[in-house]
Amino acid sequence: MLFGRVVRVEWEWVLDRPEVVALRHLPGRDGILGDWPDWLPAPAVEAIRCSGIQRPWRHQSEFAALAHAGRHSAICTPTGSGKSLAYLMPVVAAAFEEPPPSPRRLARPRSTAIHLAPTKALAHDQYRAARAMAPEGWRAATLDGDSDPAERRYARDHANLVFTNPDMLHFSVLPQHERWGGFLGNLRYIVVDEAHRYQGVFGAHVAQVLRRLRRLAALHGANPTILVSSATMPNAGAFGGLLAGEPEVAVVDQSTAPAGGRSVALWQPTSSLRLDTAELLANLSDAGAQTLAFVASRAGAELVSVAAQELSDDAARIASYRGGYLALDRRELEAGLQSGAITGLATTNALELGIDVAGVAAVLVSGYPGKLSSFWQQAGRAGRAGQESLVVLLARENPLDAYLLSHPELVFDAPVENAVLHPENPHVLGPHLAAAAQEYPLSPDDERWFGPSTVPLLEALTAQRVLRDRGGRWFWTRADRAVDHISLRSTEAAPIEIIERETGRLLGVVDREAADRTVHPGAIYLHQGDAWAVAALDPEASQALVTSARPRYYTQPQSMFEIEVLRELRRRDLGATQLCFGDVQLTSQVTGYLRRDETTHEVLDSTPLDMPERCLRTQAVWWSVPREMEDRLKWPALQLGAAAHAMEHTAIGLLPAFAPCDRWDIGGVSTPMHPDTGSTTVFVHDGMAGGAGFAAHAFLVAEKWLAATLERLETCSCEDGCPACIVSPKCGNANQVLDRGDAALLLRQLLDG
Numbered sequence: 001m002l003f004g005r006v007v008r009v010e011w012e013w014v015l016d017r018p019e020v021v022a023l024r025h026l027p028g029r030d031g032i033l034g035d036w037p038d039w040l041p042a043p044a045v046e047a048i049r050c051s052g053i054q055r056p057w058r059h060q061s062e063f064a065a066l067a068h069a070g071r072h073s074a075i076c077t078p079t080g081s082g083k084s085l086a087y088l089m090p091v092v093a094a095a096f097e098e099p100p101p102s103p104r105r106l107a108r109p110r111s112t113a114i115h116l117a118p119t120k121a122l123a124h125d126q127y128r129a130a131r132a133m134a135p136e137g138w139r140a141a142t143l144d145g146d147s148d149p150a151e152r153r154y155a156r157d158h159a160n161l162v163f164t165n166p167d168m169l170h171f172s173v174l175p176q177h178e179r180w181g182g183f184l185g186n187l188r189y190i191v192v193d194e195a196h197r198y199q200g201v202f203g204a205h206v207a208q209v210l211r212r213l214r215r216l217a218a219l220h221g222a223n224p225t226i227l228v229s230s231a232t233m234p235n236a237g238a239f240g241g242l243l244a245g246e247p248e249v250a251v252v253d254q255s256t257a258p259a260g261g262r263s264v265a266l267w268q269p270t271s272s273l274r275l276d277t278a279e280l281l282a283n284l285s286d287a288g289a290q291t292l293a294f295v296a297s298r299a300g301a302e303l304v305s306v307a308a309q310e311l312s313d314d315a316a317r318i319a320s321y322r323g324g325y326l327a328l329d330r331r332e333l334e335a336g337l338q339s340g341a342i343t344g345l346a347t348t349n350a351l352e353l354g355i356d357v358a359g360v361a362a363v364l365v366s367g368y369p370g371k372l373s374s375f376w377q378q379a380g381r382a383g384r385a386g387q388e389s390l391v392v393l394l395a396r397e398n399p400l401d402a403y404l405l406s407h408p409e410l411v412f413d414a415p416v417e418n419a420v421l422h423p424e425n426p427h428v429l430g431p432h433l434a435a436a437a438q439e440y441p442l443s444p445d446d447e448r449w450f451g452p453s454t455v456p457l458l459e460a461l462t463a464q465r466v467l468r469d470r471g472g473r474w475f476w477t478r479a480d481r482a483v484d485h486i487s488l489r490s491t492e493a494a495p496i497e498i499i500e501r502e503t504g505r506l507l508g509v510v511d512r513e514a515a516d517r518t519v520h521p522g523a524i525y526l527h528q529g530d531a532w533a534v535a536a537l538d539p540e541a542s543q544a545l546v547t548s549a550r551p552r553y554y555t556q557p558q559s560m561f562e563i564e565v566l567r568e569l570r571r572r573d574l575g576a577t578q579l580c581f582g583d584v585q586l587t588s589q590v591t592g593y594l595r596r597d598e599t600t601h602e603v604l605d606s607t608p609l610d611m612p613e614r615c616l617r618t619q620a621v622w623w624s625v626p627r628e629m630e631d632r633l634k635w636p637a638l639q640l641g642a643a644a645h646a647m648e649h650t651a652i653g654l655l656p657a658f659a660p661c662d663r664w665d666i667g668g669v670s671t672p673m674h675p676d677t678g679s680t681t682v683f684v685h686d687g688m689a690g691g692a693g694f695a696a697h698a699f700l701v702a703e704k705w706l707a708a709t710l711e712r713l714e715t716c717s718c719e720d721g722c723p724a725c726i727v728s729p730k731c732g733n734a735n736q737v738l739d740r741g742d743a744a745l746l747l748r749q750l751l752d753g
Helices: 009-015 042-050 058-068 083-094 120-133 149-157 166-176 181-185 200-219 236-244 273-286 298-311 327-339 372-379 399-406 426-439 444-450 454-463 512-518 627-633 637-657 694-700 702-715 740-752
Strands: 020-026 073-076 112-116 140-142 161-164 187-192 225-230 250-252 262-267 290-295 318-321 344-347 360-366 389-394 467-469 474-476 496-500 506-510 524-527 530-538 543-549 553-574 577-597 603-608 614-624 666-671 681-686
Touching: 009 020, 009 262, 009 389, 042 083, 058 073, 058 083, 058 250, 073 083, 073 236, 083 120, 083 187, 083 225, 112 166, 112 200, 120 140, 120 161, 120 327, 140 149, 149 181, 161 166, 166 200, 166 426, 181 187, 181 200, 187 200, 200 236, 200 426, 200 444, 225 236, 236 250, 273 290, 273 298, 273 318, 273 344, 273 360, 273 389, 290 298, 298 318, 298 344, 298 524, 318 327, 360 372, 399 637, 399 702, 426 444, 426 454, 426 467, 426 474, 444 454, 454 467, 454 474, 496 530, 506 512, 512 553, 524 543, 524 553, 553 614, 553 666, 553 702, 577 681, 577 694, 614 694, 627 740, 637 666, 637 681, 637 702, 637 740, 681 694, 694 702, 702 740
Parallel strands: 073 225, 073 250, 112 161, 112 187, 140 161, 187 225, 262 389, 290 344, 290 360, 318 344, 360 389, 496 543
Antiparallel strands: 020 262, 467 474, 496 506, 524 530, 530 543, 553 577, 577 603, 577 614, 614 681, 666 681
């Protein structure tokens, strides 16, 4: 079925392919101009005009007016709509105004602002854009892990606007806030860019970093305005408030910027997702269309890049980009994109954010990214100069992608998901209270910043001897730094460095929580198209030693999972069973790995590993097979377990269609005769300590979610089960003991009652 077949001739060789199963052409729109604010100084207006912008769009003027009036605000308009100018106008104007007097401010008045970006690449790109529009005398700087001491001093002592990331703020600026007193005492604005990325565990941490920043700014005499910038989200006001620590923020969400037309195609791969993505990337690049291919995993991005280079007429113009690269590698790749030297780039979502490459004509999304917000954000990388653009969503072999291809209206017409954030998660808030206490002693008045659970958590931290209570004020009394015990992007501490054993060269880094799966002994690690065999993993030294390798296989970890119900919070009827929601503890362990042929994906062999157990306390939704149903079916335990296991895989794969998560945010366990329920039970749990809200949402939408699960089980065209229905890339036991037919029969009986 094809939707609205109105396309550009240049794309017909792609869109006429039989792999295209659905197509929608999104028409362009004209822009609506606004006016320069009367409070924006003439030098600033002239500098912006010299950068090529003669007048702002109306939505830019509206947002700038809110910010200048001191209102916490969010601008939520599509990619390429000019959000940067909207927040830069009030930030630049503040530099020409006298900061309000404060008895605590000791340094010479200098209006300052902080721009927070989730990635270094985005921060540097926004820095370049700001410099291009800056009037004489207005100073900007970047501050991140790549900054040398002189650059850090310049940012602290001279810059009006500092482009940084939450990690740098957390680890470097806030613990040394006395040295930053002059900057913080004059802080007028905090810009939180690409805010939709601050969900899950990362978002909860960043929300607490912002609360600590606002608390210290107030200590030094400032009351900064929070400016949230994001792609479209329906609940921007409430989400922005949760992020900033306010009840709600004002919202500008209607873009008045012009946009070129866009052809969006859904593609069913015929050979494999990787090969089809590589072929399109190579052919579009050779045709002169600068193209980004978004690939879900780091290893996948490397493999697509290598395959595309082999297919291209000019392999030098195709590269890969992902997190974990060193600074010099990232800067060279970004420069190649800007100059046009790179016309085809396979990338992870590291480039989903604001790198503004005006020449990108096409975007390939290799596998649905799990959320509509992420899909449209990636799609928005194309057509930034107002030209017609092409977006191709290539379906991965999993239940969600297969379901979307059979229901294309869920891509083209469904609203973007609400953003989800739980900053009050005690597993996150507790450590940040300890960090805040070290920065400046806490008191009950700090509920203003950290919420009503502040004092109970402080008392718990005191009982654990993390803090000391001295007359209603709480102090950090240890010699080490509290922030060093908090990793913003994971639940673990410092990441693992990946080091070439022969030379000592640092190749990249990987989160500690992922190290067991990706750099265990014997694993094959891919970096910029090269394969490296992991010789040793030393968690205590935070390093993995690797050697160059040329294998014809890749590795896949095998894991063991056990789950225990700690507390049931909610229960309701669901067909013949009952649906439950509550707190659980998940125990997991990587027990071995498979070697698979890189071409056929056949298992070559299995190797056992002795890795440590990992425990996660989180939240889950679960349902059980009633004992009377088990007795009626008379299935052996193995058959019942295979049905429940298959049901679990399909349900996990489809939950992102009904909850604002992707399959990597959640996990599942199915077990016969579970000790806490007394019968065969399926659990679907959050992947974040303390819970992220996804399982709670699943509890509310279970009827629609499990009905879609049943549809996928009953309608998949395979014979015995495949990645489009029950085979999962996350399965800890390599997808053994699965039965699609029995899963469909069991789930139908559960839902029909």
